[in-house]
Amino acid sequence: MFREQWGRVLAALIGILGDFDLAEEAAQEAFTIAAERWPVDGEPANPGAWLLTTARNRALNRVRRDRTFAAKAPLLVPTEDAEEDVDATAFPDERLELIFTCCHPALDVDAQVALTLRTLGGLATDDIARAFLVREATMAQRLVRAKRKIRAAGIPFRVPSGDALPERLAAVLAVVYLIFNAGFGGRDEMTSEALWLGRALAELMPDEPEVHGLLAMMLLLDARREARIRNGDLVLLADQDRSLWDAEQIAHGRAVLDRALALHGRGPYVVQAAIASLHAEEPRDWGQIAALYGELGRLTGSPVVELNRAIAVAEERNPESGLEIIDRIPLEDYHYVHAARGELLRRLGRTAEARDAYGRALALVHDDGERRLLERKLQEL
Amino acid sequence: MQYMMLIYQGTTPTPGSNEWDELADDEKNAVYRDYMALNETPGVTPGRQMQPPELATTVRVQEGKTLTTDGPFVEMKEAVGGYFFFEADDIDAAIEVASRVPAARMGGAIEIRPFVG
Numbered sequence: 001m002f003r004e005q006w007g008r009v010l011a012a013l014i015g016i017l018g019d020f021d022l023a024e025e026a027a028q029e030a031f032t033i034a035a036e037r038w039p040v041d042g043e044p045a046n047p048g049a050w051l052l053t054t055a056r057n058r059a060l061n062r063v064r065r066d067r068t069f070a071a072k073a074p075l076l077v078p079t080e081d082a083e084e085d086v087d088a089t090a091f092p093d094e095r096l097e098l099i100f101t102c103c104h105p106a107l108d109v110d111a112q113v114a115l116t117l118r119t120l121g122g123l124a125t126d127d128i129a130r131a132f133l134v135r136e137a138t139m140a141q142r143l144v145r146a147k148r149k150i151r152a153a154g155i156p157f158r159v160p161s162g163d164a165l166p167e168r169l170a171a172v173l174a175v176v177y178l179i180f181n182a183g184f185g186g187r188d189e190m191t192s193e194a195l196w197l198g199r200a201l202a203e204l205m206p207d208e209p210e211v212h213g214l215l216a217m218m219l220l221l222d223a224r225r226e227a228r229i230r231n232g233d234l235v236l237l238a239d240q241d242r243s244l245w246d247a248e249q250i251a252h253g254r255a256v257l258d259r260a261l262a263l264h265g266r267g268p269y270v271v272q273a274a275i276a277s278l279h280a281e282e283p284r285d286w287g288q289i290a291a292l293y294g295e296l297g298r299l300t301g302s303p304v305v306e307l308n309r310a311i312a313v314a315e316e317r318n319p320e321s322g323l324e325i326i327d328r329i330p331l332e333d334y335h336y337v338h339a340a341r342g343e344l345l346r347r348l349g350r351t352a353e354a355r356d357a358y359g360r361a362l363a364l365v366h367d368d369g370e371r372r373l374l375e376r377k378l379q380e381l
Numbered sequence: 382m383q384y385m386m387l388i389y390q391g392t393t394p395t396p397g398s399n400e401w402d403e404l405a406d407d408e409k410n411a412v413y414r415d416y417m418a419l420n421e422t423p424g425v426t427p428g429r430q431m432q433p434p435e436l437a438t439t440v441r442v443q444e445g446k447t448l449t450t451d452g453p454f455v456e457m458k459e460a461v462g463g464y465f466f467f468e469a470d471d472i473d474a475a476i477e478v479a480s481r482v483p484a485a486r487m488g489g490a491i492e493i494r495p496f497v498g
Contacts, residue, residue, distance in 0.1 A: 106472055106493075153495045154382035156471035164473070 002031065003196070006122035009051045011098035012091065013059070014157060020119070020147045022059055030055035049091045095120060096204045097157050099197075103172040104155045111146035112175050118143055120200070121193050131187045169205075173214050173269060176201065180218050191222055202256070209265020212256050213273045219253030220276035222246075233376075234369040237279060250280050271296045286316035303331045311340055319344040335364035339374060351381055383468050384475045385494040390462035392488035395433065412483045419465070419481060424474070426466040434460030462489070 006027070013023035030051045044050040102115040113132070117123045129139035149155065160168040176197045183191025198215035205211045227240035235241075257273045275292045278285055293309035296302075306329050314322025323344050331337045342357035358378045365371050394400035401409070420427040437453040437460065453460035462484065467475055472493065479491035 104472075106476070152497075153493070154384075154469075154471040154475075156473055158471075158473075160473065 003122060005048050005051055006031070007095050007098070007120040007200070008048055008091075008093055009055060010119055010122075011094040012052050013055055014098060014101075015092065015094045016056060017059055018157070020150060022062070023055075024119075026055040026059035026062070027051070029058045046091070052091060093204070094157075095200060096159050099172055099201070100159050100168060101150065101155060101157050103168070103175045104150075105168070105171055106153060106155055107146050107149060108142075109175070109178070111142050111149075112171070113178050114139060114142050115146050116175050116197070117179065117193060120197060123193070127189070131182055131190050169208065169210065172201070173210060176214060177218075177269075180222075184221070191218075191225070194218060195222065207263060209260040209263040210267040210269045212260035212263065213265050213267060213269030213271075216253045216257035216260060216273035217269055217276050219249055219256060220273060220280060223249040223253060223280070229369070232369065234373045236373075242282070245280070250277075253277065266295075268296060268299045271299065284315070286312050290316050303329050304334070304336075307331065307334075307337055307340060314344055314347075319347045323348075333364060335361040335370070335374075337361075338364065339377075342377065346377075346381060355381055382471060382475075383466065383496040384472075385496060386465050386467050386475070386479060386482075387461050387492040387494060388463040388465075388482060388484050388489065389459065389492065390434075390484055390489045391458055393462075393484045394487065395462070412487075415481060415483045419478070422478060422481075424468045425478065426468075428464040428466070431461075431463060434462065 010023055010027045013027055014020060017023045033054060034051060099116060099120055102119055103112045114128050117128050125140050125143060126136045129136040176194050179190050180194035183194055195218055198218050201211045202215045223246040224240065227244035228235060254277055257277055260270045271292055275289060278289050290309055290312035293305055293312055297305040297309060307326065310322045310325035313325060326337060326341055329337055338357045338361035342354045342361060345354035345357055355378065358374055362374050365374060394404060419425060434453040434457050439450045439452060439454045441448045467478055469475055475493045479485060479493055482491050485491050
């Protein structure tokens, strides 16, 4: 209930009031009242409209009482019909306006992430702080500063139009992906938050292939979550127990991917979703996977993608072909490069070189799970 | 909203320099044309042209004593090279105008500073 309604109610309130803080306080008040009354009086027919009306009226009363609020929110002019109930059908869904405001490039990326989780997701400041490993006070300050900048710099509450949309949408998707990655790094609640945001975006922008691409990719990757870790250790895809994969979620992810492809999507998220889908097949079509990594590399220019292509090429043809690609990748300080070299050298029986490569990977790795995996590989040589 | 638009030249060639002389004629003309179009954009109040940062003088007061030094407060290429005012509904319009300032694509940058109130 809270999660379904919070973002919509808050977005509509910001649209009406033109002020984040005032809207947030009013929304909080309305949700508190609902928590007291609904168990006794029963849930209203349209909970969202009820919450919005209640919150709006509270905000208007506050403005009437408190002149400093009126000065803060000059857009807020109490109208004659202010006390009337909000028409359920006219309850506007302004979550898109809200997410584009939160992910405006004039805000720091960390602030974009925090603000999106706070306003759309309704997460508490200390939960966000924990997920991103910063102190609560630091996170609170980050949110305050972001809201202050929205007000002072005139960041609009609007979905960008025309030419600006692709770039701005990419920024929104990047924020959702960052949240998802925080989840993949062990903060499970962030994964479900990212999936929830992805679903909301897909519902709000049904014709944008990259939106479906991102959602499909997240669903397909997350479907393997249970199999990724065994006894606290990372398990490589090839060694994963496939019975632990969530088959239903994989099917769902593929359906979302089909939707993106039907919209002629060929952007980076759609390609990554297609790769994730191919990785969920047995036997894997390494030729196709390598070709898609090639396409993704052309789209992003990322050497990390080139590394993945090298691994796919090694599977498709032979380890030498993979090594040839790896040796051209300018990523000396990236432990995966050395881990991948080590693996391919091992397959070629070049044990001494493989040991060297794993050693270099170990010197660069930070994550404990990955370190143990590398140590295991080194011992098995 | 009212914005102060600060132009940082960075490595942008400016008239009078060798780098400027090496620019092709259409490139030079494009720069003049773009600045003129900018000055005629609704909401823009052009700033006055400033002498280059090389001719700046910086003043500090330490323990009651006025210290005057030759040159800008920051590094030469970090110094403000020009400015204009812009009035619009929101920062998106200011970002669009900033992106049309030649210095933004020639090695410099534009800083958008909203005014208070």
